[in-house]
Amino acid sequence: MCRIKFLILNILLLCLLISQINSQGLPDIPRHEVLIVDNHKGRIIDPYDFNYWKPGNIEEGGGLHQLLLDALWYLDPQTGKVINSLAESSPSYDKDYKKLTIKLRKGIYWSDGKPFTADDVVFTINYHIKNTGLTYSEFFIRNVSKAYKLDDYTVVVEFKNPMPSFHHIFSSLVYNTCYIMPKHKFEREKDPLKYKFYFPISLGPYILKSFDINGYWRLFERRQDWQRTSVGQIYGMPTPKYILFIYYGIDEKKIMAQSRHELDLIFDLTPEAWEVLRKSNKYSRVWYKDFPWAWMDDVRARAIGFNLEKYPYNIKDVRWALALAIDLTEVVISGFKGIFRINPLPICANNILINEYYLPLEKWLSDFKLEGDFAPWDSQISYKLEEYLKKIGYVYEGDIRNLFGIGWWKYAPDVAEKLLLKQGFRRDKNGKWLLPNGKPWVINIISPSFNEVQGMRLAFSVAEQWKKFGIDVNVETYDSLIYVVKISSGDFEVCSHWTIPSFDIYFAIQQYHSSYYKPSGKLAFSQNFIRWKNKKIDNIIEKMITIPPEDEKAKELIMEFIKIYVEEMPSIVFTTTFKFCAQDNYYWTNFPNSENPYMAPVWWWGLFKFMLPFINSTGRK
Structure with a gap:
């Protein structure tokens, strides 16, 4: 009880501070058009650096891999389903597991209008092998004999030894996924460890619209050609026109923001913080309506x-x-x-x-x-x-x-x-x-x-x-x-x-x-x-x-x-790893929960992009 009273006091003291944060440089867009998401990883150190593939660039909370990047496959642990994303079908190995054939989805385009093809996948592998300091270089050097295309939508990877699990490196489950690189952007770069991939192009359903130069937020806008993305082809149009990833910091600030309907999705809270939030905002919800409240089926353990x-x-x-x-x-x-x-x-x-x-x-x-x-x-x-x-x-x-x-x-x-x-x-x-x-x-x-x-x-x-x-x-x-x-x-x-x-x-x-x-x-x-x-x-x-x-x-x-x-x-x-991943249902609704478990409630994973077509607007403005 003392802890809860302390949280309430802190929230009241932080009210003015949050108002100031939200008035300093945030984009002026209609609130009912933007889904606001908690950047749980903290302030982005270099807001201009979008090169996901170099070591140390581990920014995973600011929307980059959730909205701009795409993988061949995604695993949803809530349903057990594998989503064939950039791949149109499951991986196909030969009988001795020394060769993998990947069939790619057609009609996918980068946001600059260039088509996504087998060239991008082959390039991603070979570029890591050639440039030994990249994040996945060691894995590819150790296992890949050669990678090549049969046609624009068929990739073949041959291995040095049997490798029946190779496709996992291109499968998204939480983090540690080798997302596909745009060949036409990276092939011109002599030193990929210094390249920042700025301004980033997107293979996902959103593009970067603006960002805070101090690293506190990034704003993304739905692509006009969202039909030419994996999300659009599989599930349809993502509902929110804009998505804002923002760093608020400690629980007290997040509670106050969601109570004011200024933060739709929170990554995680303490049990005490959730107790305060659910009493201060009737629109807030976590996975269960009652004890144990939290989503208990995360795919990592502490x-x-x-x-x-x-x-x-x-x-x-x-x-x-x-x-x-x-x-x-x-x-x-x-x-x-x-x-x-x-x-x-x-x-x-x-x-x-x-x-x-x-x-x-x-x-x-x-x-x-x-x-x-x-x-x-x-x-x-x-x-x-x-x-x-x-x-x-x-x-x-x-x-x-x-x-x-x-x-x-x-x-x-x-x-x-x-x-x-x-x-x-x-x-x-x-x-x-x-x-x-x-x-x-x-x-x-x-x-x-x-x-x-x-x-x-x-x-x-x-x-x-x-x-x-x-x-x-x-x-x-x-x-x-x-x-x-x-x-x-x-x-x-x-x-x-x-x-x-x-x-x-x-x-x-x-x-x-x-x-x-x-x-x-x-x-x-x-x-x-x-x-x-x-x-x-x-x-x-x-x-x-x-x-x-x-x-x-x-x-x-x-x-x-x-x-x-x-x-x-x-x-x-x-x-x-359980999560009090709180959802505010004031502007947006139909988030996954225990009564509607259509997908894992993971806005910090790459899987998040596939949730967006299921979210509904409440009509409030």
């Missing part, structure tokens, strides 16, 4: 990850000790108000994958033992949390495990202590843990800041658990750009991250192969920023890449990967 090159986190016993020193019920209740789907494994615990992977592994998890014959699996934690729900007046109808998950690790500080003592750690006279060399043990956790509120909360909640166990802990928060650079370069000891995969686990696992390993100081390839090297994992991956993802043998290998991950505990995985 974890506390270790830099496995840094002592003492390179020791398995230490990592397991830190896991067993955490009372998850306290984390869930004090840190997340009971809104939490427990996710102990390195694959998302959404409804589909629980049935496919979690339940078949349940017996193995129950039988799994650490050294000393201790069984760490706790199958009763969901029932403990059910008691909390009853105390707050909520009764869940059905199996409580469908809400909270099937289990996690036991709270066993006594076992954690034995593991640390075994490795030479000891406590001082005040009960504080010392390293084997006698120096105080201080854990430094880095976390994204308020733009990833659940990740930040996880960092602070875990820090409190380890402090209670007798370890000094510091938490440092960073804006997204700085945070991602730090974990990618290995400039951290422990981090709060959200890279645990879901439906793309087949592809994500491959990034742990030691051939992709980069030491701290060099940018790591996507998934393996924890610097994990394991010969057993290499063997699994080398078998996997010769087997198609849908093969039952691939699933068996993924199960083996999960078991090794549990045994080694390179990251402690906690929860699916």
